[in-house]
Amino acid sequence: MGRKVSIDPVTRIEGHLKIEADIESGVVQEAKSSGMLFRGLELILKGRDPRDAQVITQRICGVCPQPHAAASVFNLDSAFGIADKIPPNGRIVRNLIQGIHDVQDHILHFYHLAALDYVDIAQVASYQGNDPELNSIKEFIGRGELGPFLPRYEGDYRLPADVTHEVVTHYLKALEMRRKGHEAVSMLSGKIPHSRGVIPGGATELPPIDKIAALLWRINELRDFINTVYLPDVVAVAGAYSDYFSIGAGCKNYLSYGLYDLEDGVADVTKKKKLLDQGATSSDLVYRELNPDRIAEHVKHSWFDDATTGRHPSQGETKVSHKEGAYSWLKSPRYDGKVYEVGPLASILVSYARGNPTVTGLVNTYLQKLNAKPDVLFSVLGRHLARALATKITADYLADAVLQLTPGEPVNIDYEMPKEAYGMGLTEASRGALGHWIEIKDRKIANYQCIVPTTWNASPRDDEGRPGPIEQAIEGTKVRDADNPFELVRIVRSYDPCLACAVHIISPKTKNLSKFRIT
């Protein structure tokens, strides 16, 4: 007999997400994901000083503010006609700020957002050793008030007690490491969340040599953690939950805008050399060049007017419609007319398909360890592994980059704001492809549009009826116990969803919303 499973709220993600799944004979027949909060930040941006986009768009998401800062200044660079004039120091400081932020964000995701689906923290009750941290957790468990670790889904924790104890200490260590990552971002960018150092034209400040040395060793501390703790833990979890290499594949099309500019003097974001490549690929792992003109947003199953469907984001319009068959506030961005997944897995696969030597070498090393072919990466565990590999590649690059800064050379350039202009800023947030588009009139923001990673991944069905990536990943999944649907939350969390980002897009203009099922 069929059963509908509804998970609301999905916790340990950013934002307010609801997942519904119709299960028959233990298999998900149909899945729907819905966002739950609308703030209308694009409407709030209208009419403001374009430079203020750096401040306001970071507030789209306090988990990934730095990628929004980056996308907004790339967008403004492009609108101001200075994208090819950013001095090398400016480019590198921007990479350092964004890169260190990404590293701590990936650590946060694996340990603090995802790990509690795999690690039974209550097992620390059986700990018999002398570690003061574990003993304090044991005492905490003994007191009996286990919030925020209980209640939870039960029945599928597989790591043996000794491994669990170790991973729990890593959970605590990871809290410290991500905090230290934030401290390094702050050194370059004032404070974080919501930082100040990245501005149109470059960065506010070039760090002096004492700060460069401090940053180098902070980055090295993060690298040690990634190499000796994070990556081994991902492998340990993968060993105990190896079935998740064949769960949650999804659409198997992958899109990346590329991450960390390695080249100066190039305005074209599709051509610029980057650490992780821009482009697209699919399960065939054939590389295809990025063409942002091929992005279009479908709205057939979103609460928007069908007349606005299929448009490029720069031409985006948002008109609410209470039509039959719609079930989401998210639009459905599609690339080249197809469903695409974004995120670290997409970045890694696009770079792999293109033959990026750093990425190819590292991916092959890990595939050998797992004795597996690249297609195991199209999975829940593939996403976790790819995120960890992207973290390592990023951190290794940062350690080099910090020593590439040139004292005495400029870190930003002056510019004049044009009266009228269009801009586009593309980057990768920690959770995938992030695009900002701007139209400036009278030196004010006339229109500001964003397509954020979770809008791609959590999108509803498109005009052709094709489910979005997360929906595809859930549909067809066997659910062992519908009361404890581990499979569903593990799939959803592998995408690292960020709903505050995704649901900011819509622009309601009508009343009578009571019949909406936004939850």
Place this chain on the structure above:
Amino acid sequence: MSNEVAEYPVIWLQAACCTGCSISVLNTVSPSIKNVLIDQLVPGKHVSMRVHPNVMAGSGEMVIELMETTAEVDKGKYILVVEGAVPTADNGIYGTLGERDGHPVPMKERIKELGTNALAVVSVGTCAAFGGIPSGNPNPTACKGVKEYFEEEGIATPVVNVPGCPPHPDWFVGVLAHVLVLGLPGAEDVDDVGRPLLFYGNLIHENCPRRAYFDEGKFAKKQGEPECLYYVGCKGPITYSDCPTRRWNNGKNWCIGVGAPCNGCTQPEFPDNVAPFYEKITEDNLPKIGDE
């Protein structure tokens, strides 16, 4: 000792927010976030963070049940932390959390229910305190701060405002410590907009390390220059917080430290009346200048 530990239940509710306040609180150094969540924050007293959307293990209905049960069973004993503004337009449909009888429950109803029965509410961040970014013109979802919303609804539960976009983790943890050790901050402990004077008692301008440049008339012409940032938009002269002395992220830096002007993020005026962020403050949009 452990059987005499008093539990202080906390429900952390996210309304119209970006999660930045939660992430900022994770950055608390001493006590660490582990100390706050797991250990006795002060001897004999433990903060029991029953609901925190980004940290908690559970998902779905069990989260809603836990919130509703706490409001009933621990009436008058738990602390409600609100992160984010309260969306009030169109009966609150722009932000909902869980369902009741098959219908989505607006966040404003959750805040009303949980707030009415709480010992106190801590409005963490400028959105919960004053409306913040989502209440920026044209305020599409009629977002409000919790205090204003409670006044309209006639809810008498005390509200402590801990603004900042995001707030410094010390400000939030300091308020927790105040509640645990000294009890709720009283009227004498807060300013006229409900901020603890301990953290928000002075203007940034009063303690700014660049103040000498201001007094001598030496001004930066663009961001990143070492002089006073007044002419590139610094809102320090009208913003109350201890950022210059406390500094951010374990004291590593602060906005002005990286050559960026203060953008007034702890103020009720944030964002509209402290914007444009990179233009000098004017008396037109800031009538309070010089009043203090």
